[in-house]
Amino acid sequence: MPVRVHTTDPDFVRLLQNRYAGFVSDSDRAEIEFDVELGQPEAVDPDADVKVGYRHGRWSLRRGDFLAEWEPAVRRGWIRQSANPYSIDAVLRIVHTLVLARQGGFLLHSASAIRNGKAFLFAGVSEAGKTTISRLAPPDVTLLTDEISYVRRQNDKFVAFGTPFTGELAKLGENVSAPISTLYLLAKGKENRIDPIEPREATRSLLANLLFFAKDQDLVQAVFYSAFEFVNHVPVARLTFVPDARVWELIG
Amino acid sequence: MSKLYLMRNPRVAARSLDGEMMIMSGRDSTLFTLNKTATILWQSADGATPLDEIVEKKICGEFEVERSEALADAESLARELAGHEILQISDVPIAQQTSVVGEKR
Numbered sequence A: 001m002p003v004r005v006h007t008t009d010p011d012f013v014r015l016l017q018n019r020y021a022g023f024v025s026d027s028d029r030a031e032i033e034f035d036v037e038l039g040q041p042e043a044v045d046p047d048a049d050v051k052v053g054y055r056h057g058r059w060s061l062r063r064g065d066f067l068a069e070w071e072p073a074v075r076r077g078w079i080r081q082s083a084n085p086y087s088i089d090a091v092l093r094i095v096h097t098l099v100l101a102r103q104g105g106f107l108l109h110s111a112s113a114i115r116n117g118k119a120f121l122f123a124g125v126s127e128a129g130k131t132t133i134s135r136l137a138p139p140d141v142t143l144l145t146d147e148i149s150y151v152r153r154q155n156d157k158f159v160a161f162g163t164p165f166t167g168e169l170a171k172l173g174e175n176v177s178a179p180i181s182t183l184y185l186l187a188k189g190k191e192n193r194i195d196p197i198e199p200r201e202a203t204r205s206l207l208a209n210l211l212f213f214a215k216d217q218d219l220v221q222a223v224f225y226s227a228f229e230f231v232n233h234v235p236v237a238r239l240t241f242v243p244d245a246r247v248w249e250l251i252g
Numbered sequence B: 001m002s003k004l005y006l007m008r009n010p011r012v013a014a015r016s017l018d019g020e021m022m023i024m025s026g027r028d029s030t031l032f033t034l035n036k037t038a039t040i041l042w043q044s045a046d047g048a049t050p051l052d053e054i055v056e057k058k059i060c061g062e063f064e065v066e067r068s069e070a071l072a073d074a075e076s077l078a079r080e081l082a083g084h085e086i087l088q089i090s091d092v093p094i095a096q097q098t099s100v101v102g103e104k105r
Helices: A010-019 A085-103 A130-135 A199-209 A217-233 A245-250 B036-044 B051-063 B067-083
Strands: A003-006 A032-038 A051-055 A058-063 A066-071 A076-081 A106-115 A118-123 A142-145 A148-154 A157-161 A177-188 A193-196 A236-241 B005-008 B013-017 B020-024 B031-034 B046-050 B087-090
Touching: A010 A085, A032 A066, A032 A085, A058 A085, A066 A085, A076 A085, A085 A106, A085 A148, A085 A217, A106 A130, A106 A177, A106 A199, A106 A217, A118 A130, A118 A148, A118 A157, A118 A199, A142 A148, A148 A217, A157 A217, A177 A199, A199 A217, A199 A236, A199 B013, A199 B020, A199 B031, A217 B013, A217 B020, A236 A245, B005 B036, B005 B051, B020 B036, B031 B036, B036 B051, B036 B067, B046 B051, B051 B067, B067 B087
Parallel strands: A003 A032, A032 A076, A118 A177, A177 A236
Antiparallel strands: A051 A058, A058 A066, A066 A076, A106 A118, A106 A142, A106 A148, A148 A157, A157 A177, A193 A236, B005 B046, B005 B087, B013 B020, B020 B031
């Protein structure tokens, strides 16, 4: 989903070009446009958590370090923040969750990678092993993300896309996509093994790892039903692994 | 004892999986997994059937429990579910009622 950012600050442009290297293009096509006003956002508690609300056709997004609005009907919005890459990164993540929710997709706390033309997702909470399994990936594996997976519904398939949303590995994903073959729920253990998971646990675990910020009943329902659709279409298994490269012998 | 009527909150997302009802609150995205009794209450909550009839026809036969005990437990459970805004409860049929106990706006 192409996003165009307007700013008058050339240093901030360079910062974004570096931050999103591999995901930057000079295409005229943009599905979302943001005007970025650099400066400290006013009247915001610097420690405030993210809040997302919808009123009069506009989404308002706020956190301690940014204020933003986005109007879906005109695909345009603005962001007020200081010159840092983290605030706009958070805004883009949130806006993508809103757009994907309407399209049967979602962002998921998981690493993801492509091997042999198939995408594999590795979900888990912090310390579950997302960064570890990403770091252990052999050369024939294309990393999509080590932190936030981008999942879209395309007809009867779910497809994973590369994202510039990084975790501890601080390595951008590749800007490519592939149909999702399996969602693995990560667990560290004393051996490498894959165990099937029953649909109820799979659905609960998937829902627990979804990223969604808006307290919006329609979109919450949409994401909820998307999770069930995902589990109906994509195998979910538990991947227990010891932190060495042999775990990848089980994948692909 | 007055009658109690239940109705599913149409604003929550619900899906049955392997006989277990999973419900997500649209208000705060909390996920609820209903046990068998709660699932029966949810599925029977049409706003018109009183709770004592639901208990007699669908719970007592299923669980072999005393009617009075089952009714007390079911009422407690219904009020709990209403507190989470999963169910609406009222002492009159919900299609005709003017105020709903446990429903917040």
